[in-house]
Amino acid sequence: MKFIYHDNDSFLNRLNPLSTVFAALPFFTLLCFINSIWPPIAFIVLNVFIIFALGKVPLTTFFKLSIPVIILSLSLFVFYLLGARPELTAGSPVLFTIGALNIYQASFMAGVAIALRIYALLLFSFPFVLTTEPSNFIRSLIQNLKIPYRFSYGVLVAFRFVPMMETEFNVIRSAHKVMGISEKKEFKVILKK
Template identity: 30%
Template structure:
């Protein structure tokens, strides 16, 4: 299962294809790799389709809007070919449509890769992996992890402050001036509570030996196993194989330069 892969290796396996896909401007390469990502997402993870589609759908609308604007304002380097149709003053050419589709598919690949990592990775294990495998200083990683743990409490405190204001007769803001005043009433208590909590956490961490020493020992040690390297090889190897296939089929296009066999 992908959830058992070492988080640092998994992040590298997600990052390398993302960088390579950013250079691809053809339709075939991101399309086939997107199908591959969807396949491993539902074959080798326990992510439910309903949860995945809820998180994926907002990005889909964003990608469609981005593709639409790209089709209308494609630069002369990437546009070209026959004119397919007109939209107001814009001439939509074959090159513009292909560039927009390629951009949309690459964006969908980025989103699906991000969801694959986010939904199968434990934040604590990821921080430990960054310290143990990537040698990131503990002072930074534990600070990030502590800040991440604060996010749910900020939401709870915000709801508590808002309910307390309503009980005391403070109504909802209607105009811009009232909204700014309301924002100040909310943000000052939140910042004060956040500072106090950060001080308590810092004192507690120092008392328990979290001094930022890079030579510290770990209760939970994460190791890189053979399956982690196999996952990295699979994610990068499949993309390279698709790029070779696109090259021999005559679709390969890198940074706007079409390369044919």
């Protein structure tokens, strides 16, 4: 797990890290109670503007982080299509049929609304994640919210420890490849050598 923080001299980088969190909270809360497709689309456009214009985040970094969120949203859309409650689809016209499976207009619209809402909700974390260095965030928690420094520095150590462990794991994996031990071999085969 490498940090996705993008270091540049953007407006969002210069802000207090807590302000990026607290600025997103009203939109996040509002989006939790909306079940239409238009407000999430508006919030997605607003957030993309904030990320690119105010955060100056490269397009490749944004898409690299956005792909898992899009996959999650699309899978929720498909689950909503296939598993909609009968009360939701009662009286709704059938959009199309796949074998014995009927896809109803109501389940399609509900799936689109849920997928857009989940994508918009997760997208609200991007300005914080992409433009906030973790140690600045921890220092901000200590200074502004008076979080105990023992807890905060423990979290900071954990943030620093995870990438170091990933690097060490990759070194061990590379050493195993050099010694001829592949990842696909079972544990019993490794013990026999």
